[in-house]
Amino acid sequence: MPVAGKMHEFMDRSSWIRKMFENGARLKAEHGSGKVFDFSLGNPKLEPPVQFQQVVQELVADRTAGVHGYMPNAGYQETREAVARTVAQEQDTPVAGDHLVMTCGAGGGLNVVLKAILDPQDEVVVPTPHFVEYGFYADNHGGVLRHAETTEDFDLDVEAIEATVTPKTRAVLINSPNNPTGRVYGAETLRSLGVMLEAKQKEIGRTIYLISDEPYRKIVYGGVEVPPVMAFYSNTLVVSSYSKDLSLAGERIGYVAAHPGVDGIDKLMGALILANRILGFVNAPALMQRAVARLQGVSVDISPYEENRDLLYGTLTEAGFSVPEPEGAFYLFPKSPIQDDAAFARELQDRLVLVVPGSGFMGPGHVRISYCVSRQTVEGALPIFREIGERYFG
Amino acid sequence: MPVAGKMHEFMDRSSWIRKMFENGARLKAEHGSGKVFDFSLGNPKLEPPVQFQQVVQELVADRTAGVHGYMPNAGYQETREAVARTVAQEQDTPVAGDHLVMTCGAGGGLNVVLKAILDPQDEVVVPTPHFVEYGFYADNHGGVLRHAETTEDFDLDVEAIEATVTPKTRAVLINSPNNPTGRVYGAETLRSLGVMLEAKQKEIGRTIYLISDEPYRKIVYGGVEVPPVMAFYSNTLVVSSYSKDLSLAGERIGYVAAHPGVDGIDKLMGALILANRILGFVNAPALMQRAVARLQGVSVDISPYEENRDLLYGTLTEAGFSVPEPEGAFYLFPKSPIQDDAAFARELQDRLVLVVPGSGFMGPGHVRISYCVSRQTVEGALPIFREIGERYFG
Numbered sequence: 001m002p003v004a005g006k007m008h009e010f011m012d013r014s015s016w017i018r019k020m021f022e023n024g025a026r027l028k029a030e031h032g033s034g035k036v037f038d039f040s041l042g043n044p045k046l047e048p049p050v051q052f053q054q055v056v057q058e059l060v061a062d063r064t065a066g067v068h069g070y071m072p073n074a075g076y077q078e079t080r081e082a083v084a085r086t087v088a089q090e091q092d093t094p095v096a097g098d099h100l101v102m103t104c105g106a107g108g109g110l111n112v113v114l115k116a117i118l119d120p121q122d123e124v125v126v127p128t129p130h131f132v133e134y135g136f137y138a139d140n141h142g143g144v145l146r147h148a149e150t151t152e153d154f155d156l157d158v159e160a161i162e163a164t165v166t167p168k169t170r171a172v173l174i175n176s177p178n179n180p181t182g183r184v185y186g187a188e189t190l191r192s193l194g195v196m197l198e199a200k201q202k203e204i205g206r207t208i209y210l211i212s213d214e215p216y217r218k219i220v221y222g223g224v225e226v227p228p229v230m231a232f233y234s235n236t237l238v239v240s241s242y243s244k245d246l247s248l249a250g251e252r253i254g255y256v257a258a259h260p261g262v263d264g265i266d267k268l269m270g271a272l273i274l275a276n277r278i279l280g281f282v283n284a285p286a287l288m289q290r291a292v293a294r295l296q297g298v299s300v301d302i303s304p305y306e307e308n309r310d311l312l313y314g315t316l317t318e319a320g321f322s323v324p325e326p327e328g329a330f331y332l333f334p335k336s337p338i339q340d341d342a343a344f345a346r347e348l349q350d351r352l353v354l355v356v357p358g359s360g361f362m363g364p365g366h367v368r369i370s371y372c373v374s375r376q377t378v379e380g381a382l383p384i385f386r387e388i389g390e391r392y393f394g
Numbered sequence: 395m396p397v398a399g400k401m402h403e404f405m406d407r408s409s410w411i412r413k414m415f416e417n418g419a420r421l422k423a424e425h426g427s428g429k430v431f432d433f434s435l436g437n438p439k440l441e442p443p444v445q446f447q448q449v450v451q452e453l454v455a456d457r458t459a460g461v462h463g464y465m466p467n468a469g470y471q472e473t474r475e476a477v478a479r480t481v482a483q484e485q486d487t488p489v490a491g492d493h494l495v496m497t498c499g500a501g502g503g504l505n506v507v508l509k510a511i512l513d514p515q516d517e518v519v520v521p522t523p524h525f526v527e528y529g530f531y532a533d534n535h536g537g538v539l540r541h542a543e544t545t546e547d548f549d550l551d552v553e554a555i556e557a558t559v560t561p562k563t564r565a566v567l568i569n570s571p572n573n574p575t576g577r578v579y580g581a582e583t584l585r586s587l588g589v590m591l592e593a594k595q596k597e598i599g600r601t602i603y604l605i606s607d608e609p610y611r612k613i614v615y616g617g618v619e620v621p622p623v624m625a626f627y628s629n630t631l632v633v634s635s636y637s638k639d640l641s642l643a644g645e646r647i648g649y650v651a652a653h654p655g656v657d658g659i660d661k662l663m664g665a666l667i668l669a670n671r672i673l674g675f676v677n678a679p680a681l682m683q684r685a686v687a688r689l690q691g692v693s694v695d696i697s698p699y700e701e702n703r704d705l706l707y708g709t710l711t712e713a714g715f716s717v718p719e720p721e722g723a724f725y726l727f728p729k730s731p732i733q734d735d736a737a738f739a740r741e742l743q744d745r746l747v748l749v750v751p752g753s754g755f756m757g758p759g760h761v762r763i764s765y766c767v768s769r770q771t772v773e774g775a776l777p778i779f780r781e782i783g784e785r786y787f788g
Contacts, residue, residue: 002601002657003665004513010672011664043464053454060450063441070437070643104498104646104675111674115534119398136672140509207396249464250680252498263396270405271397278404278530280505281498285679286644
């Protein structure tokens with residue numbers, strides 16, 4: 001076989017999702033994209049803030065020598081320090097520039113972290129449902145995902161995580177605000193998680209990292225705050241990006257930040273920087289590094305997402321769907337009225353509403369509705385959700 | 395250990411190189427950077443062409459919706475088609491947009507290729523000396539490098555490669571113009587390589603890819619031409635970037651192009667695109683993709699590199715050093731006058747000339763001189779090379 005056996009298998013396994021996307025594209029071609037209501041992608045609809053354009057214009061006009069060349073693999077020191085000041089504040093922890101590596105988005109950052117810390121067959125505990133890429137990322141570096149269930153409304157279940165930790169556990173990977181559920185983990189839950197992990201580290205006699213994947217930190221609604229994960233556990237690594245809060249998903253700019261109290265911080269930073277280099281990232285894109293250094297504190301106005309959330313959440317619950325109110329990110333994860341979520345997604349597709357079956361997120365019996373879309377898309381779909389709810393629950 | 399055992403080992407093994415770089419930095423701090431002649435890095439000194447700045451200014455002013463968001467993992471279709479037109483011409487092969495994946499530089503591209511094709515313990519044959527990262531890249535994806543010696547003047551030795559092919563061989567990885575030797579492989583050599591690989595494929599009954607890493611294709615001197623590698627062998631994948639010819643090394647923009655006649659081209663393209671996604675690259679940086687689509691045919695004026703080459707090559711050979719004339723890239727790889735190349739590099743460092751020992755490139759007994767530097771750096775170092783030559787060879 002001219003491709004790797006594993007890649008062959010991955011392609012086979014995901015062929016049904018690809019087929020759904022292809023059907024969606026076909027429907028758009030047939031009916032016109034305005035008639036198809038696409039909630040399947042996490043590609044931010046909002047444009048980057050105007051300051052982004054201004055800053056990039058200025059940076060490109062600046063002809064200082066070498067600004068498009070290589071810089072140290074960790075990134076520009078100026079950028080690292082600017083980002084670290086923000087992270088220190090958000091995490092209530094004295095994170096400095098040297099504790100930070102700029103990466104090609106959070107996806108790049110997660111791979112850098114897992115490459116740096118995983119020995120073969122090391123386990124990474126992940127609460128379900130979870131972002132589908134985590135399984136690939138762990139596997140890339142010889143690791144194995146272990147799933148821990150969440151509560152009925154998708155909150156962390158610290159006992160379930162505890163029960164999943166084994167002597168092979170190297171990390172627990174959480175994502176709050178969560179894709180696909182929109183859940184934000186509260187301070188008390190994180191405190192319990194930290195206490196449990198401290199005890200488990202002692203018990204099994206090895207470092208367990210808490211990896212906090214936080215690209216949606218700034219996308220929260222109704223006054224919800226995202227607690228400082230680092231404040232509750234010192235072996236914490238925060239991974240994030242500007243993909244969602246500056247709407248720069250295609251530009252691949254993010255970072256990994258380590259708690260300064262992480263076990264063997266110097267060795268770990270060395271490993272993260274080396275991983276960034278040898279995975280072929282080399283460094284995060286130069287121009288975007290210089291841009292985000294100047295855009296700390298700037299983010300998109302998320303009120304259109306909040307309006308979408310309110311419209312969809314209100315309509316779905318009124319229509320009888322069971323769905324916890326999302327506190328952040330831009331996803332809803334309602335229960336499918338039938339157990340076969342792929343069949344339900346196909347039913348919606350027949351009505352020109354595109355969603356992703358929850359099975360893709362290890363959350364079978366649900367569908368993911370991504371509402372980082374236009375108001376028209378939301379409004380066009382509301383009557384369809386009402387009709388379908390009427391049929392199942394009316 | 396809080397970092398992966400393998401990363402620990404990598405850091406240990408490369409600590410001597412890091413030490414050399416640290417010493418270099420210390421010398422610059424002590425003596426002033428103008429007094430230290432640094433030939434240790436492959437970071438292009440020339441600025442990007444003026445057209446780059448113009449194009450990026452225009453692109454940033456363009457407020458079309460979604461231009462900084464995700465696009466398909468393979469890249470913008472417009473970019474793929476623009477790049478494919480150039481590659482088709484360079485390779486004398488009908489490469490189309492669909493045969494191409496935009497990547498985060500050539501380093502990203504090589505990782506995408508190796509992820510897509512390598513099964514555990516598959517072998518990748520590489521002529522020595524070679525770019526130091528290849529070993530990490532193969533290892534990232536479970537592969538193993540097998541070294542094949544080159545001729546005395548660093549030309550491909552097809553028989554040596556043939557002798558290194560085993561039933562576990564999945565690819566031969568060549569790099570022309572070469573880092574660290576500056577050698578360009580000629581058409582006849584590549585033709586023999588193609589014939590040998592065709593025969594070996596039949597013999598072992600599996601696809602052997604020829605991966606041609608070509609970021610220096612446009613950096614050649616004295617009328618030398620880089621032959622179309624694809625024209626000699628259909629299972630060829632070309633990996634390249636705009637790091638060197640547009641001086642955009644920090645912006646991470648490159649590509650993988652497949653010969654349209656590659657075995658199972660559709661399956662392979664699917665695997666390359668999936669690899670780009672799941673390794674965390676997701677896609678090549680959006681703005682740079684749009685820029686290079688408009689900059690096909692544009693490159694830096696390489697005459698300053700050629701002047702550096704002529705000055706250094708002339709001085710080194712006059713001084714008695716044994717060094718083949720480089721035909722491309724911006725490296726010279728002279729024999730060290732003593733077998734211990736690290737000791738010789740330290741001797742040069744004591745004279746404030748920084749080079750990299752050839753052992754780092756699997757070419758012990760040599761040093762690499764990178765001349766993508768200013769004319770002043772070159773001129774400052776010439777008397778020192780003359781003196782050292784006088785001492786060893788005079």
